[in-house]
Amino acid sequence: MKSHAPIGYNLLRNSSKKILKAVAIIAHEHHEKWKGLGYLP
Numbered sequence: 001m002k003s004h005a006p007i008g009y010n011l012l013r014n015s016s017k018k019i020l021k022a023v024a025i026i027a028h029e030h031h032e033k034w035k036g037l038g039y040l041p
Contacts, residue, residue: 005027005028008027008028009024009027011024012024012027013028
């Protein structure tokens, strides 16, 4: 779960479609905080 943001970024960053490149940036900048009970936004 902790590595899903970089994995998504790496999968989408080289797309030829602008929308997928934008999604890659969102995935890269997405992060969650570990609160001890699971990942919470």
